[in-house]
Amino acid sequence: MAGIYTCDKSSSDSDSNLYTSCHGYQTKRKNKQCIMDMVSHWTKNTAEHLGLFYNEEPTPLDEFKIMLSSSGLKFVSGTPAKLTLPFKDESKHLLDTLIDLTKNCVNVSFSIDENKPDFFKGTVKKEMSAARRTLWERRVTIDAEHQDDDGYTGELVPKESGLSRFQLQTCYYHTYDFLKTYLHFLENGSDNKGWNKSDFTTLLSQFITIFMLSPQPGKSNKRNQVLGGVPTTSIPELRIVSYEQFPLTLGVITVIEEKLNMPCDMDLYSTEDIPANAVGQHAGEMLLEYEYSVFEEAVFGILCFRTKLIFTFLKMSDGHFHSILNHKDHSDICASSTIYHTKPYDYLIKEQRDAILQMLFWLGLQTSIK
Template sequence: MAAKDTRGRCRSRSASGSRDNVYGSDYKRRKSSPACSSRSNVSNPCSSTASSGKSQTESVSYWMRQRAEKMGIFYATEATDITEFYKISKEWEVEESIIYPFTGKNKQILDSLVKFIKEKLKRTTEFNDNPVTEGQRSLRNIKLCEKMLEDTENSVIDEPDQNLKWYLSRSLMKIEEFYGELLSFLRQNRFSPEEIAETDFTKLLSKFLEICLLNVDNFPKERVMEINGVPTASVPDLRIKFNRDGMTVIGVVEVKGMRLKKGPSDKKFSIQGVLNDRVLGQHAGELLVDHIESMFGVEAVLGILCMQTTIVFTLLEVSKDHLRRIVEDGEVEQRKQMKRKVGEDDAKNSGIILYTKPYDYLKEEDREEVIEFLVWLGLQTIPGTHRLQKEKSMTDQEEKRREKNGLCMHTVSECNTIDTII
């Protein structure tokens, strides 16, 4: 039996129809030849072989959510609180470990920066939650942004602590750049807001992230991961990188020009109800392909989905065994039962993509919930002598290691004092 698609044409319920479910209907436009044969209908739907005998590179831009699910990668059923995202620094052993929690001087720098940024961006709320507008309201927004930029340019940082002053000055420079980009955005789109390009939102988000001292790669290179013998490529809109070697990824960012649909107000946010399968599939693929360079180890990859000025933080958690199966077979059997070990007696579902509720970074209320998290990440990416160092106190991992080996966790002087008391 044939079924009609949305354009009224008939299509056969064949293998190609199944292929459309995991790649999207426009995948058919890029197939190279009728002669393409498949090693696996899921991981390699059109493993077209050129005269060189090499498989054609596949792009995650064509993935649907169902494609990721065939690999055992699923979005959580509802949003996770952003405070849970700090735990990625404690659950994963990484070579360049993330500092958490901040204490002492580090905490002072974090708190001062967060307060400073919140105050400097406070007036963006006057844009009535949406800079994409026209007419008199648009002209009002332009004049308001011009005043914000002027005030920022005339700001003076009165801070005797030269180390802290360096961080504040760096952030102030980025705030000025953000207002400059926002002003350009408003002027360019005053008369034709319907023609706003995704690249406009991408540039605006990049400048916002840089305010929080994040190292943003605006021209990310293609990354390739082989899945069931097929090179699979990803080029997200932005990458947030660890500045020391330029390769390690803090997070991958995908930006869309669409506004985020509103879900039911009486329910907890569910990403599947407000974003289409193409966006979810593409972002899942980007997280997967970038896992090998993740700052948090190959089993955890941080990301951001941005719809105009609204951002959702994402986190793919996947076990090494799960990753091996994806690379070797593409399709993962019993995918919902895959587990990843967190501790000796603990295991959680592997292949889960956690996500937060949406935050509009031009709305003060939303922005104030995420600024600290972004600054916390940003302070880890600062290069050179200004990159934060762990306090001299023993880390949790060192304590656990010493406890396991039966070693004393006190200094020599402390041990002598204890012996005296005993």
């Protein structure tokens, strides 16, 4: 079949796992999963066949942020210096100010429960319209107060924060646009009695811009790679680009339309609760983004189920990557890599949204601080 790598047929069909001993450790692989020409067709087994394994347990968000911020970055001459968490001094003031402003701008939880009676009958729309109007009036007031040369309002934005007028306006304008996009999102759901992947992708894309990040549709720049002789293509829903003059990728985003079935206690969440095709697709998209990632030997990603975000981080060696490219029989690859992941965070729920602000602003500030 064209576009599919044919796996070794000599193994017994009843044998579902292959154990390869390399350099004193064993790597578990699936020996019956063929490599498809589109990563959107991959399953968890496909990823494991290449040595890409999701960590068994979710990484606590604080540990995940430290792992992310302590990783090497491929910035070139003229781009900002790396900022590690926790921020200090002026950078800390700037980050804290942006977080506080965002919390004050969007201090409510949203809802998209189309199963609730009267959900689409206007109550939520009126609340969001009022919130958007209040935010716009506050923006106008702040603009009027920005009359001094430095462009600061003494009460709202202390000068020691290091926050420029441009950054302040960017935060407010994009937050305002996010509320407007959410209202359009509700209208689409009302007209169609629900939403599709495109609706969730548009809403997430606008949310991400709040953090001075630049999401781009994945279809605008397909990733093509030959894996063990098989031409393979990745078209993620969104990609976060790091720097206009030297466009590396800050993150790759997979959007899934289906609801994520969560355990009653979210702390018990594991990747076993995620459909195998979703984790496989996301692993494939991260793999094909590896050469373009702003992180040294790592790729940051987001796996989004409707409005729930799972942050991911593939830590991978160059040697493993090139083995995947060059070995036609992937079962003989003597390497494995780990995809770390957090538990899900719903960015429409205030408490969960507030928890992820620091990390998202950290990503945005990598390309906005000069």
